[in-house]
Amino acid sequence: MKRWLIALFLPLMAAMPAFAQDGDATVKEIEKYRQALADGNPAELWEARGEDLWKKKRGPKNASLEQCDLGMGAGKVKGAYAALPRYFEDTDKVEDLESRLVTCMVMLQGFSYDQARKNPFGGPDVKSDMEALVAYVTSASRGIKMNVALKHPKEKEAFEIGKKMFFHRGGPHDFACATCHASDKQRIRLQDLPNLTKQEPAQRAYTSWPAYRVSQGELRSFQWRLFDCFRQQRFPELVFTSQGSVALTLYLAKNANGGVFNAPSIKR
Amino acid sequence: MKMTILAAAWMVPLAVLATPNAEEVMKASFKDRGQAKVDRLNQDETQAACSKYFAAVPKDVAKKIEAANLKTIKYPADGKVMGDWKEGERIAQSGVGKQFSDNPANPAGGNCYACHQLSKAEISFGTIGPSLYNFGKLRGFTEAMQKYAYGKVYNAQAYSACSNMPRFGHNQILTEQQMKHVTALLMDPDSPVNK
Numbered sequence: 001m002k003r004w005l006i007a008l009f010l011p012l013m014a015a016m017p018a019f020a021q022d023g024d025a026t027v028k029e030i031e032k033y034r035q036a037l038a039d040g041n042p043a044e045l046w047e048a049r050g051e052d053l054w055k056k057k058r059g060p061k062n063a064s065l066e067q068c069d070l071g072m073g074a075g076k077v078k079g080a081y082a083a084l085p086r087y088f089e090d091t092d093k094v095e096d097l098e099s100r101l102v103t104c105m106v107m108l109q110g111f112s113y114d115q116a117r118k119n120p121f122g123g124p125d126v127k128s129d130m131e132a133l134v135a136y137v138t139s140a141s142r143g144i145k146m147n148v149a150l151k152h153p154k155e156k157e158a159f160e161i162g163k164k165m166f167f168h169r170g171g172p173h174d175f176a177c178a179t180c181h182a183s184d185k186q187r188i189r190l191q192d193l194p195n196l197t198k199q200e201p202a203q204r205a206y207t208s209w210p211a212y213r214v215s216q217g218e219l220r221s222f223q224w225r226l227f228d229c230f231r232q233q234r235f236p237e238l239v240f241t242s243q244g245s246v247a248l249t250l251y252l253a254k255n256a257n258g259g260v261f262n263a264p265s266i267k268r
Numbered sequence: 269m270k271m272t273i274l275a276a277a278w279m280v281p282l283a284v285l286a287t288p289n290a291e292e293v294m295k296a297s298f299k300d301r302g303q304a305k306v307d308r309l310n311q312d313e314t315q316a317a318c319s320k321y322f323a324a325v326p327k328d329v330a331k332k333i334e335a336a337n338l339k340t341i342k343y344p345a346d347g348k349v350m351g352d353w354k355e356g357e358r359i360a361q362s363g364v365g366k367q368f369s370d371n372p373a374n375p376a377g378g379n380c381y382a383c384h385q386l387s388k389a390e391i392s393f394g395t396i397g398p399s400l401y402n403f404g405k406l407r408g409f410t411e412a413m414q415k416y417a418y419g420k421v422y423n424a425q426a427y428s429a430c431s432n433m434p435r436f437g438h439n440q441i442l443t444e445q446q447m448k449h450v451t452a453l454l455m456d457p458d459s460p461v462n463k
Contacts, residue, residue, distance in 0.1 A: 026391070164290040167322050169315040171308040172366045172441055173434040178322060180396065188382050188394040230298075234366045236308055237301035244297025 026190060033268075043135055043212040043264035046219040050136025053129055059109030068104035070097070070137065081141035082261045085250040087152035094158040096249045098223045099241035101133055120240040121227070122218045131210070134221040138210055141261045146207060148253045155250065158243075162251025165244055166196070171234040177248075179233075196252055203259025206252055211267040219264060222249055304368035318430035330429035338426035340438045341419045349418035349451050356453030357460070359446050360386055366441060376441050378421075378450055383432070386453065387460035396432055404455040405462040418451045 054065045054077075070080035071088070085096040091103055098120070105116035122128035150156050169176040180188060181196040194205035210221045220228075226245055230238045238245050291309075298306050311319065314333050321329065343349065358377075365376020380386060383396035386403075407413045420427060422437030436442040442450070453459050 161290045161293050165294050167319050168294065168309070168311075169319045170311055171304075172439045174315055174318070174432075174439070175434075176319060179432050182323065183396075186394070186396050188396060189392045191394075193396075231304075231367050231369055234304060234308065236298040236304040236306050237368060239297050239299055242297035244294045247293065 027192075030190070034266075037214065037266045037268075041212055041264070041266040043139075043210070043219050043266065046132045046135035046212070047139045047264065048136075050132035050134070053133055054136055059105065059111045061108065061110035063108045063110070065101075065104055065108060065133075067108055068101070070100055077137055077140040079141055079144045081138045082144040082146050083148060085155075085158065085246050085253060086149060087154050092154075093243075094152075094154050094246055094250060096222070096241070096246045097134060097137055098130060098221060099246055101130065101137075102241055117240055121220070121224050131219050131221050131224070134210055135219050135264050138261075138263055142263070144261050146203065146253060146256045146259045146261055148250065148257055150254060158247040158250045159254055161244065162247035162249070165248045166251060173234045175233040175235075177229065177233070196255060199255065199258070202252065202255035203257075206256035207259045207261045208263050208265040208267070210263055211265045213267055215268055302368040303366065303370070303372045314425055314430075321430070325430050333429035334426055337423045337429075337435070337438070340435075341422045341426055342437070343415065343418065344444055344448065349414050349448055350455060351445060351448030351450075351452045353449070353452040353456040353459035353461075355446075356449035356451070357387070359442070359450055360453055361390075375443070375446065378436060378442055378446070380450070380453075388463070389460060400454060401461060403461055404457065404459070409455060409457055414451060414455045417454045418447060421447050421450050 054068075057064050067074045069075075069088075069090075070077065071083055071086050072078070072080045081097055084100070085094050087094050088100065088103070090107075093099075095103060102113070102116040105111045106113055117130075119126050119128045120130050122131050150159055166177040167182075169179070177196070180186065180193045183193075184195050184198070184201075186193045186195075194201040196202045196205060209225055210219055212219045223240055223245060226248060227238045227240070230236075295306060295309055298309060300306055314337060317329055317333060318325065325333070360378055360380035362377025363379040363382060364370050364374065365379075370376075380400075381390055381393045383394045385393040385395075385399040385401050388401060403417070404413065416427075421442070423435040424431040424433035425435060434441055436450075437444070437447055453461055456462065
């Protein structure tokens with residue numbers, strides 16, 4: 001639908017370094033580019049497909065996800081993402097959106113655990129139902145303030161585990177999340193790096209995911225964001241919806257509390 | 269009701285871990301992929317201390333870390349630390365290597381520009397590390413400084429405990445020859461870094 005827009009701006013992106021005379025000019029041009037992009041966000045396509053998937057009867061039980069409890073009560077989607085991850089009594093676990101969707105697909109639709117976790121991320125040859133569902137659910141939190149609770153002992157425990165993971169240096173390059181994301185106003189190449197230990201930059205970063213990535217032509221979930229950060233960190237593969245992935249998400253989401261959620265967004 | 273029972277059935281193995289240790293949770297949350305195995309999460313003493321203290325390493329700990337890392341530096345047997353700066357520039361530009369998405373048969377890059385300014389011509393540089401523009405020119409083109417630059421690339425934590433910079437020689441990211449080229453990029457008077 002709005003693919004022409006992407007086609008229009010791709011050459012602009014390629015030409016960007018040529019604009020840059022000094023740091024400030026570069027930053028300004030990048031900001032202009034981002035504003036131009038925001039006019040037409042193909043994430044809408046994922047949101048629409050996700051809504052269809054949410055309402056469609058699927059799986060061995062031929063049921064929709066409309067009775068899925070994302071933490072606000074069965075079937076309530078509005079504002080649910082802004083309060084995730086959170087503790088769920090029925091599973092006795094802290095779950096983020098993706099792991100909660102897996103739970104609902106297993107419980108309500110009768111999919112096996114492995115089926116529900118299949119194709120977590122889309123690619124040239126695979127469409128990810130998970131990323132579409134994530135787009136739909138997150139879009140229903142647009143304009144709502146992040147309010148992740150740290151009440152249940154397991155939520156507190158997840159926060160501590162997530163924090164530990166964030167500062168864990170390892171691998172051949174000695175990298176941790178904190179290597180790039182614990183200082184102010186740093187860049188990797190020309191890319192700004194938010195300080196995710198500080199409220200304001202953490203809010204800005206966290207509330208902008210999921211995002212449609214122009215360079216990939218895909219909508220990317222927060223689980224994907226962590227997966228690909230760890231790849232670049234030279235770590236092994238982060239297991240989709242693993243306890244550690246949820247804990248780290250909770251740590252980052254909590255740091256972003258009070259920020260107005262505004263995603264799916266569009267990014268380079 | 270039915271839902272709860274179902275959920276409980278596949279949650280049982282996890283319920284056994286009463287108070288999970290963060291490190292165990294972390295290890296169970298990753299899996300081997302390509303060259304990146306889960307054992308990469310295991311920390312040596314330097315990594316463990318730098319994770320624990322992160323930005324504020326106590327002085328005595330910092331001294332120990334630097335002393336231990338200094339011992340790891342191996343200088344080239346032929347005594348020459350300078351290679352070809354043009355090769356060094358290529359290594360500085362390349363960000364591949366050691367990721368599970370990389371082919372381990374290909375040489376790794378140093379990705380210096382991700383964090384440092386080097387030549388004036390390359391405007392796409394990061395700011396995690398200091399600018400290295402005019403590195404040799406400012407410090408003098410001496411043999412001692414060449415050796416220092418090589419050592420810094422080999423193991424930055426020998427001079428600066430818990431530096432964010434990868435220990436390229438110590439962790440076998442770059443080969444000896446590649447480190448010589450990077451040293452030349454920093455220290456050759458003809459290198460664009462020193463123009």
